[in-house]
Amino acid sequence: MTKTALVTGGTRGIGRAISLSLKDAGYTVVANYAGNDEAAKAFTDETGIATYKWSVADADACAAGIAKVEAEVGPIDILINNAGITRDGFMHKMETEHWNAVIDTNLSSLFYMTKPVLEGMRARGFGRVVNISSINGQAG
Incomplete structure (x- = not known):
């Protein structure tokens, strides 16, 4: 059986x-993916890879999106937490909503995405979760 x-x-x-x-x-x-429906369709048309739209910054959307993927494609065996955003700016000029968007997308999403797949991975005795980070965290 092919792993999912x-x-x-x-998509980008x-x-x-x-x-x-x-x-x-x-x-x-x-x-x-979170935003560009046209680009996601082009990606699917070009690659044959199915795309599903939801915000990884939203816990309920993650749970619903994962449930939909598992119902339509099968259990998730490998999760690559890659989504991320940048809202660069000086802290004294940064808006609270920008800060929250970055934290929710780049950090909280790891929890929102991983928690719903863990029990299935444990039950099947196999699972991999890979978290991708940006080099921006290392910039001086």
């Missing part, structure tokens, strides 16, 4: 490369 991988932010940039690499390695790949 879910890649958040899986690093996420796209990960999605394509996993597909080339023989996995069934599903790519999550």
Whole structure:
């Protein structure tokens, strides 16, 4: 049985490369995206990789999105937490909503996405969760 991988932010940039690499390695790949429906459709048309839209910054949306993927594609064996956003700016000029959006998308989403898949992974005796981080965290 082919293992299923879910890649958040899986249609562009690093996420796209990960999605394509996993597909080339023989996995069934599903790519999550948050915004651009046209780009997601083009990605699916080009690659054959199914796309599902929801915000990884929303716990309820993550649970519902994962449930939909598992109902339509099968259990998630590999989760790649790749989605991330940047709202650069000086802290004294940063709006609270920008701060919250970055924290929820880049950090809280790891919990929101991982928690719903863990029990299935444990029950099946297999699962992988990979968290991708930005080099921005290392910039001086």
